[in-house]
Amino acid sequence: MTGGPAHVVLPAALRGWLGLVAALATLVVVALGVRYAGHGEPARVDRWFVRPTADSVRPPWRYVALTLDFLGEPVGSVLVVVACVAGCLLLRRPRAAVLVVAGVGVTVGVTTLLKHLVGRTIHGPGNLSYPSGHTAFFTALALMAALLATDRLGLGRTAGTSLVLAAALVAGATMGWAEVALGAHYPTDALGGWCTALAVVPATAWLLDRTADGLTARPTD
Template sequence: MLLPAPLRAWLGLTAVLAALVVVVLGVLYAGHSESGRVDRWFIDPTADSVRPPWRRTALVLDFLGEPAGSVLLVGAIVTGCLLLRRPRAAVLVVAGVVMSVGTATLLKHLVGRTIHGDGNLSYPSGHTAFFTALALAVALLATGRLGLGRTAGMSLVLAAALVAGAAMSWAEVALSAHYPTDALGGWCTALAVVPATAWFVDRMADRMADRMADRMADAGRRGRR
């Protein structure tokens, strides 16, 4: 079970609130091509203010969100899930990442916010959505494997999402690839999408298991005749 019963309601509420944040920010910054007031509270994303060695760290994080880096990272985590005999978690890693990044990409075209030119769609950050989705999937696996309750489980899941999201957000803003509100939108996109994806994977896996059990029972009854 990817979504333990004690966490289901709380993660559902978190997903709804995150989706609202994504929508509100999308409406506020639709069609914009410059930083907003909230963005200027943090850092000017058009200024290259990060120097070595921190710039190298930001570049490494950014690479992990690029196609080559993300494939390597997802492949390693999926392999780990399969070695631990957690096929549902492996499916969630792939599906959660694909759905989160896909949703972020769709929203970019719907919102139309740009940075550094009309061709650079920025809201929400796909890198941040990717890294947060990956952290959420791993945290849900750990929660189920360790048998954590509601408080400990939610703390682990939200902490993992916060750390991963903050790290990638910092890298993207520091490299002038996104506004801070783009990163927040990407983080909330993953928070909204991954719990829903986990619920769907659980439902599909349970249905497949029930069908398999029914077929085995039918085969057993026919064999006794």
């Protein structure tokens, strides 16, 4: 005998739409990566938003940007992930806690791999910039939190998808602004990071559900 049914991390009502979003996001990530591979200067579209030498934000907004940036750094990100995992466990959502770890891990791993494959730099050689890992990380957390909220609130396809995409947009725009304002990334880097999370998290959640459900359904002696 087992306890109650495990809560999925990718509600069935959202799978179709989020699968489409993930596919489109993947295309954007690849297209931008190919377009700016090996570049070390801002693109024309980047100049529409900032000067080539950003880092012009002034206090108090600079402190806000620095705080957000810290949340994406190793120490800050570990603290955030631990807090999110603890929250999931308190809500009795162990599968969601696993998704937080797996989703963040895969997202960070993919952005790191893409940075080395694309080779786009900012502020000189060695400072790989595409896609923005900070933006991907923050967006991934928002996506996972919204998926958990969708399940707990029992939202349908339209409301659930709207909540997930709105959370991703707010998180991506917020961290993307901070990274661009501090001169750490180009706007297209932030867009690439945002799309990376949109591509990775739904796929990771779907795979986690499939794996966990398969293990649960496996017959025992």
